[in-house]
Amino acid sequence: MTAPTRRSRATILEVARDAGVSKTSVSRYFGDERSRLSPDMQQRIAASASRLGYRPNRIARGLKGGQSGLIGMLVADIRNPFSVAVMHGVEQACRAHGFSLMVCNTDNDPAQERDHLALLASYRVEGLVLNVAGHPGEELAALTERDTPLVLLDRSLDDLEADMVGLDNDRAIDAALEHLRAQGYGELLYISEPPERASSRQRRLERFWTKLGADGLEGEVCCLPLDDSPALERAIADFLDRPAAAPRAVLCANGNVTLAVTRVLQARGDTLGTTGLMGIDELDWCGLVGPGITTLAQPTEAIGRAAMDSLLERLTDSRRPPRQVRFSPTLIARGSTRR
Amino acid sequence: MTAPTRRSRATILEVARDAGVSKTSVSRYFGDERSRLSPDMQQRIAASASRLGYRPNRIARGLKGGQSGLIGMLVADIRNPFSVAVMHGVEQACRAHGFSLMVCNTDNDPAQERDHLALLASYRVEGLVLNVAGHPGEELAALTERDTPLVLLDRSLDDLEADMVGLDNDRAIDAALEHLRAQGYGELLYISEPPERASSRQRRLERFWTKLGADGLEGEVCCLPLDDSPALERAIADFLDRPAAAPRAVLCANGNVTLAVTRVLQARGDTLGTTGLMGIDELDWCGLVGPGITTLAQPTEAIGRAAMDSLLERLTDSRRPPRQVRFSPTLIARGSTRR
DNA sequence: TTGTATGCGTTATCAT
DNA sequence: ATGATAACGCATACAA
Secondary structure (H helix, E strand, C coil): CCCCCCCCCCCHHHHHHHHCCCHHHHHHHHCCCHHHCCHHHHHHHHHHHHHHCCCCCHHHHHHHHCCCCEEEEEECCCCCHHHHHHHHHHHHHHHHCCCEEEEEECCCCHHHHHHHHHHHHHCCCCEEEEECCCCCHHHHHHHHHCCCCEEEECCCCCCCCCEEEEECHHHHHHHHHHHHHHCCCCEEEEEECCCCCCHHHHHHHHHHHHHHHHCCCEEEEEECCCCCHHHHHHHHHHHHCCCCCCCEEEEECCHHHHHHHHHHHHHHCCCECCEEEEEECCCCCCCCCCCCCEEEECCHHHHHHHHHHHHHHHHHCCCCCCCEEEECCEEECCHHHCC | CCCCCCCCCCCHHHHHHHHCCCHHHHHHHHCCCHHHCCHHHHHHHHHHHHHHCCCCCHHHHHHHHCCCCEEEEEECCCCCHHHHHHHHHHHHHHHHCCCEEEEEECCCCHHHHHHHHHHHHHCCCCEEEEECCCCCHHHHHHHHHCCCCEEEECCCCCCCCCEEEEECHHHHHHHHHHHHHHCCCCEEEEEECCCCCCHHHHHHHHHHHHHHHHCCCEEEEEECCCCCHHHHHHHHHHHHCCCCCCCEEEEECCHHHHHHHHHHHHHHCCCECCEEEEEECCCCCCCCCCCCCEEEECCHHHHHHHHHHHHHHHHHCCCCCCCEEEECCEEECCHHHCC
């Protein structure tokens, strides 16, 4: 009893022949019209299909109907736990609605963003979740022309009116400043990666400047790429190694910054708390370092689901005006902001 | 000057008409036969294509040639940084070879594994990277029957002879025990997640037992799911809160365990180093907690690339006997194993 | 309830 | 060097 060693999978035609019915009937069986088939026929199709190991070919299906069943996602940095958590939310939502997710990591490289976008377009994705650094104008235009729904994640793009989901950056900064002031810190250093290509970074930065005086705080800002650790060390030393009128704290614009800054502070031998430390983004280890690092947690899974919701809505009604969904952060107070 | 608001993308036919050539020529232009076209024709096709914004439809291409251009990857736990790092390596290699990667997270759920595998099959992926907990036999058989190349990641599957890439678990355990012994620890507690569905866990466990006596160490083992933190606390207390003849250390079977154990030790107020702590898998924060946590780092990117290499080879020669590639870990010694 | 015929966008085969 | 035409596997309008 040798199984037929086949080179390729069974097709709808083979099943039809085997069951003695037409291709159409088999197609209906695997489509959403199973109910329109007689019980007898359903039996025979089911039997043949399972014996032949038939699986509908989604590629062929997509070609005919224009329905690839695919949602595309561009992630600026897959090694950022925040991105992964959001992606997890998007994926769950995709599954729940019968879509599959195709994720492309771009390593914050605009060239890769363009390439991957073209790729996703060539697979005719039915929706797009974008978390990018550059502005892939042309490639994007090609997609939007087809009315492919689009949702921006965490970062918005100039001159692109699209749905957007992310953190309420103003509230995040407000909450951070309020917490730091309440804990008695009077001089702040805000450290961010270069904000040029990430709107959320810009927004946080602006808000920091805006609210600073209002809260009666002194502050300064430092923007630099995290791979330049000497520069980071210098910036932190400049801030901490001089006489000050009030307790000092460092505020980190995101999880990557928190990691880099924590390393520097640790190397310097600073005591967390005495030197305040707070970060946007909650990470696995924030409770473990020293007295614990105070953070503002983002509701990552919810953000992911919201992104998918946006897509689905727009799939139904492509004319709905662009909407922005902004989630509030949750303060997780720990020892790094306790003096 | 209104751009032609088109509902769908330009097709090869439209380009052909616009350029006054045949479909075949356009197909050749975008395939690998550009050289066979006259310079003049190349010019005209290029012009028309770019003006119409034409992109070959990979779905249609896949239908005809059976080449989806897709590699599928099943990841047991996307929130595990180790998995993400490996995935990053796989993705890079995919890109380098003109493939796209379709990643499915299964949350360690065999049901999801089956579903996602069926899905990947329906997209006719040309290769498969598997990191799974269950044993999706039927679905897998369907794929392997088509000679879809397959490579197992970190975990092998019973009665499935396939390529496999991962850590050299024996060397990892040996290195850990040797280091701990050299640092003067004499009684060990090895903590692992349940090994039943992950061969690498089993292998590490066995090796631990095997080598224990040889190194003149006392040891015991504890296997439990990490979501049961009371049980973990109890196990650790049992080990640490009793008189001992020699310094004690906890060895963690992977990064997740290291995280959970570190939390418990911290809550108990143990001093790292005095109580030894060591883990397999290097994580961002291991250098930051207390005196630093000693780890064995896996060469994640290399593992990812090796997985893809396996696939590519097998795509060329499907008869090559199954091969296992095992990478050696790198010891990163820190304060948690310094008494 | 079931079947026939056509087309989706592309590549492969066979011509010229 | 270039083109006409037939598949690829499926869904759908239409017919019975």
